[in-house]
Amino acid sequence: MRNLRIGIVGAGTGGLAAAAFLARDGHEVHLLERFAEARPVGAGLLLQPTGLACLAQLGLDARARSLGAVIHDLEGRTVGGRRVLAMDYRRLQPHLFGLGIHRGSLFALLHDEVARLGVPITTGVEAVRVEPHARQRTVVIDKLGRHHGPYDFVMDASGMRSPLRRTLGGRIRDRQFKYGAIWAALPITDGWPHRATLMQRYDGAPVMIGVLPIGRLPEDPTPRCAFFWSVRVDQREAWMAAGLDAWKTRVATLWPAIAPILDGVRASGDLSFVSYADVVVEQPYCPDLSLAVIGDGAHGTSPQLGQGANLALMDAMTLAGALSREDTIEAALGEYQAARRRHVAFYQLASRWLTPFFQSDSRVLGLVRDATFGLASMVPFAEGQMLRTLAGIKTGPFSELDPGDWSERYATRSRRLTTLPASSSS
Template identity: 40%
Template sequence: MRVGVVGCGVGGMAAALALARRGHEVTLLEAFAAPRPLGSGLLLQPTGLAALKALGLDETIRAAGARVERLEGHDTRGRQVMDLDYGDWRTGAHGVGIHRAVLFDTLHDALVPAGVTVVTDARILRIENPEKPVLHDERGRAFGPFDLAVIADGSGSALRSAVRPGARAPVYPWGAVWTNATDIDSRFAGALRQVYHRAEVMTGVLPVGRGPEGETNQVSLFWSLPVADIDACLAGDFEIWRRERLAPLWPEAAALLEGREDWAGFSRAIYRDVSVGRWSREACVLLGDAAHGTSPQLGQGANLALVDAVELAARLNQDQRPTAMAVRAWQGQRRRHTGIYQLASKGLTPLFQAHGAFWPLMRDLFFTPMSRWPGLKQLGVLLLTGTLRLGRFPSETRP
């Protein structure tokens, strides 16, 4: 089968690699002349690690990343808001914090050896004939025809409406700024830690292991804020922000940034609430954030995309029906997983990112106490690990 994959992010590269290793002729089309990762760090859950194992890359990632055994969250009054331990799901279980550039390089380095043809500087703007897709870029070039087009160009997808004209992808009102730092004393090892002030301020530190240049003991620090305020934040006085905003909330996190003079090294992140209905149109299919992007609150975006990719390749290998039917069957299977996280994201995000006193009050009165009850705590751990799914995982991605 000839497959065209649009997008050189985590989902696109994983899909290209999974399909190529099953014998398909894969062309990966990337908009940038030099593909590059966006963002700082991410947390790979047992589901994402299972998908990477299916791709033969999990050991490389584990060696480069940092073991994360729990999620801790406190408010500025010292009250514990979140306390989830991977061991409550399965003995010895853990996540892996990883620098996005390291994950990107690991996937990217595997493409050509697997037989994937990588075409850069090809910003795809139009799909011709969805039954036998031909992909047209902004320079007038045509790629294809393909037997399948996988659209994995992220939550801000330029092609989503071509596949599903009624799709919606509004920007979440809250985003974040991210940076990497060195945790010299390993003070932040072992856990994703967060601090909240009501629901209007959230900051966190995630250990990510090795940096892209070989740096050790790296962590990613994020500061959540309204999207409308990001530009003003990054144009403001860095030291005033560090000393007067971050340090009073979390002195240890502020200490990570001592010696910095400005916002250099920070990246901005915005998120979209993606709703498309069916993900496919004939032989064109959306994958990853292009199909089901959510708030980052549950930290599942890259993990869901990795599972999408591996399960799509497996479905196409097993399902002998026409491509369009096999793709729809794959989507039905995946929605039993992704749909839960889209719903949970909508429900939980206001508890941690919202103006006013109502949502943090609801969190403090109901969510935090109930999350410690045995049954609900187990549900929280399932959400954290990415393993909450209606039905069983296929063998290819079973954690």
């Protein structure tokens, strides 16, 4: 199909990427965003080879690479120094890497591309529902009762707390995880040697500290890292009441090497709290309403496996491709679900299963993790499966994405990328 009029709700990772893919295919796209100004929320994230393949498809990978930090490996240890996780992308394929990126940088490169393609973004629109309109079209209705559209197709990319997914019918699971996280994007201090490693420290399952290099913001050359600290959702107030200095002293006692980075936290306003939910929808689309949900709205997970933004990018690329290839919206929706179902289901299950080992009250799960994960990664088969899971390519216990869906695009571009100087842009 060509020249569809498409409304996208939410100008986050998935919505902006979908807008770029669809506008390139010649559709008339309109983004609706609840914030008064479209902006990123949160500190930074890890793009996997799958997400990077989507950016490569949009021609944005070189700019992403120039802003982000190449991540070769992940190292997790207990606060006592015992190795729990050691995963190096290069052991899967020599050219593979992850990319730590500031959310502001990912947002800027997608937003600039959408602006370049002439996609209008209407801000201050908090969508609450969709309704059918004449001639199989759909309108989006916002909190103030205003109607937007009509559209031939509506894509809901409004994230974890999507108000539109209830329109889908079918069973919907939406369970808040017990733990959330405190996040900040802090300057990386000169003495921090782990410039290409996601470092984590654990004390049982209740304590997890992480440092992920995320490169720089477009307007600011300071190299930064995303710092995170687990907090139980119901203890957030108590955490705040205990005071910043006491907390900084505790973190630095658990992980002394991190103290200089923590000095970057001057006030509690430098930190943000996020919670997350386990979201499963039975069918991520409704043909009668010409509506589909992508990203966290369809499959929210905990960030433990670092996949959410990558899944949203894959959804955006797949659904945009299906809409352009198929002759009817119904056929495109069927193709979208068939293509994404197993990949998404694997990561939902893996995230639900693994999160309690890293973020829960259970001392036992922490002990089991410390005793077994390190050993498992020494067994070549188990290491291969763990790396495939990290890289974002698994679709089942013994299956993975077709390399044509990610590797070929990614490999072709990333080989070229390795020859680019760090400051270049596309």
